[in-house]
Amino acid sequence: MPGNSPDFPTRLRAAGLRPTKQRVALARVLFEAGHRHVTAESLHAEVKATRMPVSLATVYNALNQFRDAGLLREVVVAPGRSYFDTNTGHHHHFFVEPDGELHDFPSEKVTIAGLPTPPKGTRLSRVDVIVRVRR
Amino acid sequence: MPGNSPDFPTRLRAAGLRPTKQRVALARVLFEAGHRHVTAESLHAEVKATRMPVSLATVYNALNQFRDAGLLREVVVAPGRSYFDTNTGHHHHFFVEPDGELHDFPSEKVTIAGLPTPPKGTRLSRVDVIVRVRR
DNA sequence: GCATCTTTTAGAACGGTTCTAATCTGCTTG
DNA sequence: CAAGCAGATTAGAACCGTTCTAAAAGATGC
Numbered sequence: 331m332p333g334n335s336p337d338f339p340t341r342l343r344a345a346g347l348r349p350t351k352q353r354v355a356l357a358r359v360l361f362e363a364g365h366r367h368v369t370a371e372s373l374h375a376e377v378k379a380t381r382m383p384v385s386l387a388t389v390y391n392a393l394n395q396f397r398d399a400g401l402l403r404e405v406v407v408a409p410g411r412s413y414f415d416t417n418t419g420h421h422h423h424f425f426v427e428p429d430g431e432l433h434d435f436p437s438e439k440v441t442i443a444g445l446p447t448p449p450k451g452t453r454l455s456r457v458d459v460i461v462r463v464r465r
Numbered sequence: 466m467p468g469n470s471p472d473f474p475t476r477l478r479a480a481g482l483r484p485t486k487q488r489v490a491l492a493r494v495l496f497e498a499g500h501r502h503v504t505a506e507s508l509h510a511e512v513k514a515t516r517m518p519v520s521l522a523t524v525y526n527a528l529n530q531f532r533d534a535g536l537l538r539e540v541v542v543a544p545g546r547s548y549f550d551t552n553t554g555h556h557h558h559f560f561v562e563p564d565g566e567l568h569d570f571p572s573e574k575v576t577i578a579g580l581p582t583p584p585k586g587t588r589l590s591r592v593d594v595i596v597r598v599r600r
Numbered sequence: 601g602c603a604t605c606t607t608t609t610a611g612a613a614c615g616g617t618t619c620t621a622a623t624c625t626g627c628t629t630g
Numbered sequence: 631c632a633a634g635c636a637g638a639t640t641a642g643a644a645c646c647g648t649t650c651t652a653a654a655a656g657a658t659g660c
Contacts (some may be wrong), residue, residue, distance in 0.1 A: 348626065350638060370617080383641050390617065409539070409547045410616065410648075424583065427590055435581050444574035445596060448559065452598035455562055459594050461580060463587035483657065484608060492633065505648080520609050525648065545617075 345399035355382040356392045360402070366418040367405070367432045373414075407432060407460055422459040435461075470558045480534035490517040494539070496564055500552040502540070502567045508549075542567060557594040570596075 339349035396402040403415040423432040474484035531537040540548040559568040
């Protein structure tokens with residue numbers, strides 16, 4: 331067996347989630363290679379291709395749990411479909427309008443100045459920058 | 466009758482849309498007072514309250530047509546629901562997370578520096594900045 | 601007013617997501 | 631290592647926002 335660098339069962343347990351077969355398989359597909367953007371449907375197809383039986387409901391459950399646990403970030407760019415991003419660090423997005431492609435770009439070089447202070451009684455949660463481009 | 470500053474039938478015709486009773490009523494609610502954020506449901510409720518019979522399908526049709534005509538801007542901030550903004554000028558948004566409130570803020574003071582260039586073969590369409598805040 | 605083309609409408613259909621209730625599985629305890 | 635239990639998975643139904651359909655109503659041009 332090749333050296334499985336991050337131990338997915340352990341990572342899941344650390345996030346307060348039981349390392350079930352399905353969750354481990356989903357985590358493997360999501361986190362084994364570099365940063366990814368997936369939808370529930372695309373992830374479902376990918377995991378089923380690994381011959382691990384998973385229902386779509388489980389994929390939705392896991393995506394929501396992973397997001398709540400801080401393992402994923404949900405990106406809202408298009409009406410009626412949610413993307414999940416395995417990159418949970420500070421960064422922003424390119425969104426290619428007609429075909430729904432999503433690309434990260436690092437926030438290191440990006441500076442946003444002059445943002446107003448949040449309305450009374452609210453605290454800042456996150457600043458999303460979406461650069462929409464067309465072909 | 467008070468001086469109806471902008472003539473809605475004329476404005477609709479200028480946008481290439483027939484000034485039907487329903488579209489005029491919708492335009493009135495949308496554009497008569499200052500800038501607004503609406504969802505299809507909220508606009509439907511508002512217009513019906515003026516005793517003008519309108520179906521929800523017509524509200525959806527009109528919102529999409531107004532957006533395509535540049536009279537409205539669609540804002541995607543939350544999964545599964547579209548907001549429409551009567552402010553089509555340059556500005557950004559506060560989004561109050563739990564309750565779905567949306568507020569404009571002007572882009573005048575905001576400067577974004579260091580954005581990377583769009584991927585090969587694409588041209589910039591728009592930059593959305595969404596400041597998410599929580600209570 | 602008449603013909604034509606557009607718009608509206610109610611209701612069905614749709615697509616993505618969540619819920620339900622039954623079954624199963626991972627974990628703990630004895 | 632068997633039993634018990636809480637939590638997870640599942641198929642399918644339900645749900646919700648949005649779009650489609652086919653028919654009726656309305657706007658526009660002549």
